[in-house]
Amino acid sequence: MAEMVARTLAGPPDKPSQSLDEVMLAMDVVDTLRHQENLVSRELSEEDRDAQLLQRLRDIYHGQGIEVPDRILQEGVQALKEHRFVYTPPGPSFARTVARAWVNRGRIGRRLLAALALLGLGWGAYQFGVVEPARQRAAQEQAQEQRNRIELAERLPAALEQGHEDVLREAQVPAARERADRLLADGKAAVARSDGEGARQAINDLEVLRADLRREYVLRIVSRPGEPTGVWRVPERNPAGRNYYLIVEAVAPDGRILSLPVTSEEDGRTVTASKWGIRVSEDVAMQVQRDRNDDGIVQRNRLGEKRRGQLDVSYLMPVLGGTITQW
Numbered sequence: 001m002a003e004m005v006a007r008t009l010a011g012p013p014d015k016p017s018q019s020l021d022e023v024m025l026a027m028d029v030v031d032t033l034r035h036q037e038n039l040v041s042r043e044l045s046e047e048d049r050d051a052q053l054l055q056r057l058r059d060i061y062h063g064q065g066i067e068v069p070d071r072i073l074q075e076g077v078q079a080l081k082e083h084r085f086v087y088t089p090p091g092p093s094f095a096r097t098v099a100r101a102w103v104n105r106g107r108i109g110r111r112l113l114a115a116l117a118l119l120g121l122g123w124g125a126y127q128f129g130v131v132e133p134a135r136q137r138a139a140q141e142q143a144q145e146q147r148n149r150i151e152l153a154e155r156l157p158a159a160l161e162q163g164h165e166d167v168l169r170e171a172q173v174p175a176a177r178e179r180a181d182r183l184l185a186d187g188k189a190a191v192a193r194s195d196g197e198g199a200r201q202a203i204n205d206l207e208v209l210r211a212d213l214r215r216e217y218v219l220r221i222v223s224r225p226g227e228p229t230g231v232w233r234v235p236e237r238n239p240a241g242r243n244y245y246l247i248v249e250a251v252a253p254d255g256r257i258l259s260l261p262v263t264s265e266e267d268g269r270t271v272t273a274s275k276w277g278i279r280v281s282e283d284v285a286m287q288v289q290r291d292r293n294d295d296g297i298v299q300r301n302r303l304g305e306k307r308r309g310q311l312d313v314s315y316l317m318p319v320l321g322g323t324i325t326q327w
Contacts, residue, residue, distance in 0.1 A: 032060060032076075053077055152191055156199040160187040163206030170213040172309030179209060179311075216308040217250040217258055219315075221288060222275060223298035230285050231277060231327045233266075244285035245277030245324055248303050265322040278303065279322035
């Protein structure tokens with residue numbers, strides 16, 4: 001603004017200096033022209049247009065009770081044409097950009113800090129929500145792969161060999177040794193194809209086989225009061241016939257009643273039972289029934305015996321082999 005006033009005071013090079021009142025009045029004239037110029041027809045020639053502007057200005061100021069000399073009015077019209085009282089902002093430049101940034105440094109700083117804070121929060125969320133869990137999962141998978149490699153290369157083969165040796169020490173019949181050899185071969189084949197689950201299943205089967213070989217008990221016919229010694233069933237495939245069963249329990253050398261897996265021939269289900277029925281002929285069933293009828297006790301109550309190192313029960317009476325778990 002100071003530059004505009006100074007330039008106006010200086011005036012055109014061919015005119016004498018003007019007073020401040022005249023300058024201010026000329027500026028007011030230019031401002032009035034800016035607001036009133038649209039009232040003048042644009043179809044007029046420049047001379048007619050200037051005359052119209054001068055007349056309009058005289059009417060405006062006369063209406064306000066202000067007497068403005070024509071020289072000042074003409075000076076205002078000329079100043080409007082020369083844009084002497086128009087502020088033209090400087091064009092884009094590095095200095096202007098730096099100056100505006102300095103003036104707005106507070107607002108820019110706050111926005112920059114907010115952007116940095118959001119960036120930091122986003123980076124932290126990404127690191128802790130995506131990168132770190134992925135890194136942990138990769139580390140866990142790598143550790144698991146390493147454990148699997150060690151297991152397949154060392155632990156599982158050693159466990160297979162040890163399980164096989166344990167079974168052979170207990171086995172007293174060829175069938176047990178043959179089964180142990182098959183399980184060992186199955187486990188080694190699983191290790192060769194990197195099937196850890198298959199190898200572990202073979203080890204478990206060897207442990208079950210050893211436990212079965214170590215187990216010993218007597219199959220005793222039940223003859224307690226209130227409990228049946230035997231039952232009979234009508235088979236579905238032969239409604240005219242009957243199947244006879246003796247109810248037995250496995251008694252360990254220390255007197256404990258064992259619970260063993262038993263598969264019913266009626267529905268094919270295998271359950272763990274402490275008592276079950278073994279199918280026998282009608283003659284054997286009637287013989288045992290007569291034994292109990294004599295004094296209420298089955299004197300010959302040993303149906304069979306499972307010895308250590310063997311897989312099967314050695315029966316002391318003829319049996320037909322089928323079993324039931326419910327009656």
